[in-house]
Amino acid sequence: MLVAFCLLLFHTGTYGFGILPGKSLNHFEITENALLNTTVHVCRALALADGTAFTFPSQPYTAEAVAVSCNAPKSSKSFQQAITSVTLHNVRVDLRHALNASFHFDEEMFVQGKKIITEGIQAVKASNKQENFEAAREKLGEILHPLQDFYSHSNWVELGNKQPNPNLIRSDSSIGKIADKSRATCRNCNGDDCRNNILEDIINEGILTSGYFGIVPVVSTKPKGKCSHGGAVDQTSKIEPKGGINKDSFDASHGHLHSKAANMATAATSQLLEDIRGAAGDRPFLQMMGISKGSGKALCFVIDTTKSMSDDIEAVKAVTSSIIDSEAGTDDEPSFYILVPFNDPDFGPLIKTTDAKVFKNVINSLSVIGGGDEQEQSLSGLQLALSGAPVNSDIFLFTDAPAKDKVLKNTVIALIERTQTVVNFMITSSNVVNSRRRRETPKKISASDAQVYRDLAQASGGLAIEVTKSELPLATSIIQESTTSSLVTLLLTSRNSGNADKFFFLVDKTVSNLRVYITGLGLSCTVISPKGESKACTDTSGSLFTTSQSVGNFQNLKLKKEVGQWEMRMTSANPFTLKVMGETTIDFLFDFVEESDGPFKGFDALDTRPKAGVNGTLLVTLLGLDTGTLTEVALVESAGTKEIVGVVEPQETGKFLVRVEQIPSEEFVVRVKGQDSASTIVFQRQSPTNFRASKVTIAADSNDVLVPGTLFSVSFTVKTDGPGGTFTIKATNNQKFHSEFPTSLLLETGKSTEGTVNLTAPLNTPSGTDVRLTIEAEAPGGLDTNYIVLRISVLNPITDFTPPVCQQLSLEADCPKDCTLDTWDLSVRVTDRDDGMGVERVSLKQGSGVMTTSLDPDNGNITLVSYNASCCSPNMELQVVDRVGNVGTCFFSSEEGVTSPVSMSTKVTYSVFLCLTMVLLEMYMSTVGVIQLSPPPTREGV
Numbered sequence: 001m002l003v004a005f006c007l008l009l010f011h012t013g014t015y016g017f018g019i020l021p022g023k024s025l026n027h028f029e030i031t032e033n034a035l036l037n038t039t040v041h042v043c044r045a046l047a048l049a050d051g052t053a054f055t056f057p058s059q060p061y062t063a064e065a066v067a068v069s070c071n072a073p074k075s076s077k078s079f080q081q082a083i084t085s086v087t088l089h090n091v092r093v094d095l096r097h098a099l100n101a102s103f104h105f106d107e108e109m110f111v112q113g114k115k116i117i118t119e120g121i122q123a124v125k126a127s128n129k130q131e132n133f134e135a136a137r138e139k140l141g142e143i144l145h146p147l148q149d150f151y152s153h154s155n156w157v158e159l160g161n162k163q164p165n166p167n168l169i170r171s172d173s174s175i176g177k178i179a180d181k182s183r184a185t186c187r188n189c190n191g192d193d194c195r196n197n198i199l200e201d202i203i204n205e206g207i208l209t210s211g212y213f214g215i216v217p218v219v220s221t222k223p224k225g226k227c228s229h230g231g232a233v234d235q236t237s238k239i240e241p242k243g244g245i246n247k248d249s250f251d252a253s254h255g256h257l258h259s260k261a262a263n264m265a266t267a268a269t270s271q272l273l274e275d276i277r278g279a280a281g282d283r284p285f286l287q288m289m290g291i292s293k294g295s296g297k298a299l300c301f302v303i304d305t306t307k308s309m310s311d312d313i314e315a316v317k318a319v320t321s322s323i324i325d326s327e328a329g330t331d332d333e334p335s336f337y338i339l340v341p342f343n344d345p346d347f348g349p350l351i352k353t354t355d356a357k358v359f360k361n362v363i364n365s366l367s368v369i370g371g372g373d374e375q376e377q378s379l380s381g382l383q384l385a386l387s388g389a390p391v392n393s394d395i396f397l398f399t400d401a402p403a404k405d406k407v408l409k410n411t412v413i414a415l416i417e418r419t420q421t422v423v424n425f426m427i428t429s430s431n432v433v434n435s436r437r438r439r440e441t442p443k444k445i446s447a448s449d450a451q452v453y454r455d456l457a458q459a460s461g462g463l464a465i466e467v468t469k470s471e472l473p474l475a476t477s478i479i480q481e482s483t484t485s486s487l488v489t490l491l492l493t494s495r496n497s498g499n500a501d502k503f504f505f506l507v508d509k510t511v512s513n514l515r516v517y518i519t520g521l522g523l524s525c526t527v528i529s530p531k532g533e534s535k536a537c538t539d540t541s542g543s544l545f546t547t548s549q550s551v552g553n554f555q556n557l558k559l560k561k562e563v564g565q566w567e568m569r570m571t572s573a574n575p576f577t578l579k580v581m582g583e584t585t586i587d588f589l590f591d592f593v594e595e596s597d598g599p600f601k602g603f604d605a606l607d608t609r610p611k612a613g614v615n616g617t618l619l620v621t622l623l624g625l626d627t628g629t630l631t632e633v634a635l636v637e638s639a640g641t642k643e644i645v646g647v648v649e650p651q652e653t654g655k656f657l658v659r660v661e662q663i664p665s666e667e668f669v670v671r672v673k674g675q676d677s678a679s680t681i682v683f684q685r686q687s688p689t690n691f692r693a694s695k696v697t698i699a700a701d702s703n704d705v706l707v708p709g710t711l712f713s714v715s716f717t718v719k720t721d722g723p724g725g726t727f728t729i730k731a732t733n734n735q736k737f738h739s740e741f742p743t744s745l746l747l748e749t750g751k752s753t754e755g756t757v758n759l760t761a762p763l764n765t766p767s768g769t770d771v772r773l774t775i776e777a778e779a780p781g782g783l784d785t786n787y788i789v790l791r792i793s794v795l796n797p798i799t800d801f802t803p804p805v806c807q808q809l810s811l812e813a814d815c816p817k818d819c820t821l822d823t824w825d826l827s828v829r830v831t832d833r834d835d836g837m838g839v840e841r842v843s844l845k846q847g848s849g850v851m852t853t854s855l856d857p858d859n860g861n862i863t864l865v866s867y868n869a870s871c872c873s874p875n876m877e878l879q880v881v882d883r884v885g886n887v888g889t890c891f892f893s894s895e896e897g898v899t900s901p902v903s904m905s906t907k908v909t910y911s912v913f914l915c916l917t918m919v920l921l922e923m924y925m926s927t928v929g930v931i932q933l934s935p936p937p938t939r940e941g942v
Contacts, residue, residue: 073331122798128768133390152261294332336353348381383732391420461579493577501570516558618658632645712761813874
């Protein structure tokens with residue numbers, strides 16, 4: 001999962017805006033600043049539209065402060081995750097596409113670089129339209145990197161431009177005059193002074209050029225007379241004309257223009273975000289950024305809909321109604337509702353909505369059908385839910401049948417690890433009529449079949465609750481509790497043996513609503529408080545419990561709050577799980593990372609399992625404490641006592657690099673301990689997800705989009721540091737697209753073997769469809785396995801790049817001097833071009849009047865707009881969007897008439913906004929240093 005604040009800016013150098021401490025702005029800061037600033041303006045616009053007050057957060061903006069200003073304080077964690085995902089995929093371009101000039105606008109690759117941006121924008125808009133917000137974030141981060149590099153690597157700033165190039169994000173316009181391949185653009189620098197190395201005729205004629213870059217000193221890599229990128233790593237800068245033109249840092253070849261280039265890149269980033277915002281709409285844009293009403297969590301059900309599940313579905317209906325009725329309008333209201341039905345042979349579709357009433361109606365309309373061989377497609381339904389639910393979700397799967405698709409178990413575990421989603425299984429048994437024997441026989445899942453669900457629950461940090469159908473309503477209390485915001489895990493462990501064990505967890509003063517969940521049969525437990533008071537888990541008398549509930553194999557305790565170290569003593573002859581949770585704003589995010597072995601050193605977040613038995617690295621971010629620090633980070637064996645404590649290296653505020661000597665070969669969780677330097681708070685938190693390491697390495701990369709009806713190929717490599725042999729290969733995707741791949745590969749220890757997965761999407765697949773491709777490699781005998789999960793966006797070819805246009809039909813405005821005495825009226829026709837995709841949305845961007853819209857009865861491609869406003873509000877502005885996301889604005893005034901509609905990127909008022917942004921950034925650069933990270937850079941950023 002891409003949730004750790006992987007500042008992949010622990011680089012010893014980057015290919016793009018550099019990271020020289022205290023001096024230059026970098027991709028991370030440029031992106032984060034623009035995201036925070038745009039989000040603030042979106043929230044302010046919504047507040048004004050709703051007639052509510054809006055308070056700007058204090059500078060510099062933080063995710064937590066912006067979420068509070070947006071009246072969504074519970075979204076601070078998901079907002080920070082969204083920012084991290086975008087910035088991570090931005091900076092990752094330097095590691096994965098370091099020598100691809102198109103991603104950096106080097107070597108005069110202007111057409112190719114622009115294509116990456118414009119096609120990426122189309123993919124982002126399509127993903128947002130399908131509510132596949134995570135896919136949108138990842139693609140957004142990727143395209144922001146070349147967008148930002150354009151201003152550092154080209155001569156746009158040297159040409160005297162004061163604003164970003166609006167045509168970089170428009171498919172229907174030229175980026176500008178580009179230097180011919182044979183045209184000389186640079187001269188040698190005058191010693192170390194490269195200020196005037198771009199030729200005068202290039203500047204005078206407004207010709208675009210950019211520097212060449214290479215790490216091998218081959219003369220042919222740079223044509224005669226062309227500029228170089230410059231810097232210590234760039235070997236072309238030693239070939240005449242010597243020097244460079246990049247503005248990545250103050251110490252770069254054109255470092256005197258670094259501030260202007262960085263500020264221009266920030267403004268261009270804001271410009272692109274505004275275009276995406278316009279296409280999506282304000283509230284969907286905020287959803288893309290992880291900001292939504294309520295808890296920020298999803299209520300997700302995966303439900304068996306065979307006939308024997310009638311009672312279970314009634315229990316689901318009851319708990320859903322209870323949650324919706326009790327939490328509607330509160331901070332704990334789920335932000336998303338997801339349902340995936342399954343039976344045999346069908347599963348799906350995934351139904352996702354933010355509307356509680358819609359979800360309630362969907363649940364209430366569920367019907368049961370079939371049953372057959374008593375095995376259902378439960379893991380297929382779970383795979384679909386894991387692919388569509390937000391990260392860090394809680395999923396509840398209801399079934400009374402074994403999984404028919406056990407072959408998907410490893411795939412499901414891979415998705416659980418990547419998304420860090422908790423899956424709880426509600427497994428029921430009942431008396432049903434056996435049609436053959438005509439008598440009542442118990443329907444119960446066998447121990448081996450139930451073990452599949454128990455294993456998946458343990459992997460995710462969830463519970464496998466086994467009850468009768470009549471007991472299910474009592475067990476559903478956990479569902480309502482899981483929707484509570486700010487839940488954290490204090491302790492999570494399991495045991496397969498029958499030994500007596502002691503477990504400890506720390507409760508700090510910020511934790512409330514302590515809950516203990518236990519699953520298992522034939523066990524006894526004792527709770528010991530920090531003051532030494534001891535009670536059996538079944539004893540509800542005294543001062544330790546407020547509730548003690550037991551049903552089936554599930555026990556639910558609610559503890560009274562007492563700060564300090566608690567103890568749980570467990571004795572059982574059977575396997576059990578123990579989970580302790582509480583509510584608090586202090587939490588953490590993390591990811592496993594590895595150092596890049598490419599030309600530019602740095603850390604990249606893993607898309608796979610970490611390597612077993614060797615040293616490893618985590619990047620951890622502490623949430624909810626401005627003055628907090630981590631004192632310990634450990635990898636703790638899930639079903640044992642072994643711990644591997646890492647070395648914590650503080651980075652910028654709230655962020656920590658953690659190095660461990662050895663990644664465990666056993667299943668493990670991540671535990672952190674810390675304290676608040678401004679108070680007496682000492683805390684402990686734990687990841688709910690269980691992780692595994694592997695001696696198998698699998699690598700693949702896919703940054704293109706999948707065009708329906710066209711073969712899409714993904715190359716991958718597999719390597720093992722363990723025993724060689726014939727490895728089983730499996731590739732699955734959540735959309736059930738046809739795929740072809742090698743079912744096995746022969747591996748030798750220490751050597752890589754290549755393979756290819758070919759995918760084909762049906763022609764009717766809509767743009768924005770999110771494809772999760774999981775490629776797995778399993779060692780002989782199933783002794784080891786690893787995977788990689790790739791996200792691929794579907795995009796149909798687009799030929800419409802022109803926004804809708806507005807035509808004024810009438811304007812009645814005879815306003816008196818006292819503007820309060822009268823109103824003015826406007827009538828407008830909005831149309832897309834004849835071969836366009838049609839108008840999708842017209843909204844009021846500026847103005848305090850009343851707007852109504854209707855379709856032209858004679859032409860459904862025409863939208864009629866009527867507007868009435870007080871004469872005291874003489875201006876109005878429409879935002880018009882077509883069905884492929886082209887955005888235009890139209891400005892009207894009772895005083896001046898109408899101006900021609902223009903696109904977002906060229907609108908005068910928006911240009912003013914960009915100029916103000918650049919002025920503020922100039923002020924920021926003069927007063928604030930860049931984030932200091934360690935280890936410090938060892939070379940000039942390139």
